[in-house]
Amino acid sequence: KQEVTQIPAALSVPEGENLVLNCSFTDSAIYNLQWFRQDPGKGLTSLLLIQSSQREQTSGRLNASLDKSSGRSTLYIAASQPGDSATYLCAVWAGAGSYQLTFGKGTKLSVIP
Amino acid sequence: KAGVTQTPRYLIKTRGQQVTLSCSPISGHRSVSWYQQTPGQGLQFLFEYFSETQRNKGNFPGRFSGRQFSNSRSEMNVSTLELGDSALYLCASSLDSGSYEKLFFGSGTQLSVL
Numbered sequence: 762k763q764e765v766t767q768i769p770a771a772l773s774v775p776e777g778e779n780l781v782l783n784c785s786f787t788d789s790a791i792y793n794l795q796w797f798r799q800d801p802g803k804g805l806t807s808l809l810l811i812q813s814s815q816r817e818q819t820s821g822r823l824n825a826s827l828d829k830s831s832g833r834s835t836l837y838i839a840a841s842q843p844g845d846s847a848t849y850l851c852a853v854w855a856g857a858g859s860y861q862l863t864f865g866k867g868t869k870l871s872v873i874p
Numbered sequence: 875k876a877g878v879t880q881t882p883r884y885l886i887k888t889r890g891q892q893v894t895l896s897c898s899p900i901s902g903h904r905s906v907s908w909y910q911q912t913p914g915q916g917l918q919f920l921f922e923y924f925s926e927t928q929r930n931k932g933n934f935p936g937r938f939s940g941r942q943f944s945n946s947r948s949e950m951n952v953s954t955l956e957l958g959d960s961a962l963y964l965c966a967s968s969l970d971s972g973s974y975e976k977l978f979f980g981s982g983t984q985l986s987v988l
Binding site for chain 1: 880916919962
């Protein structure tokens with residue numbers, strides 16, 4: 762059974778700092794990995810999708826990397842801003858025929874002005 | 875293009891009642907999936923529908939059911955509500971199977987069971 766872990770559960774950084782969020786998964790046979798952002802009481806916003814054949818994806822100040830062999834992904838946020846404060850979740854597509862994402866429990870990020 | 879729409883936004887029910895939640899996917903999206911989010915368990919998969927067929931179901935009791943209509947809109951139903959069913963219920967849609975595509979989530983329905 763696929764398990765996804767995100768450490769740390771919470772992170773507080775001063776504005777302007779670069780930061781890295783970590784995600785690990787137990788079964789390397791994944792189809793893709795997605796990073797989401799969730800604001801309190803709201804739904805999920807998809808940030809980046811990395812296919813299993815890719816190593817990284819970039820969007821603006823965000824860069825996500827994927828290392829399937831080690832079961833790890835990182836989300837790099839450059840020049841953090843208070844508006845980046847949210848919970849960041851990673852999720853893996855379990856495999857053919859599963860039609861479901863397996864989520865980590867997220868990292869709650871606070872960017873202090 | 876309108877996003878995924880979930881109604882109602884908030885619901886308060888009492889134990890033993892039943893509830894129906896609605897989800898309208900992004901236009902053209904044929905896959906709809908449902909997730910339950912609680913502080914303790916995080917996000918857990920409920921079920922996924924494509925072209926009115928349930929293709930997978932998560933590890934939830936039979937009190938949780940769903941369906942998809944020909945226009946891809948979906949509903950989920952929870953019967954005989956329990957206190958532990960209090961959660962944020964999220965619906966997501968994608969163009970097809972979703973295995974190589976982004977899932978787009980709605981804002982969710984916050985269900986409180988008293």
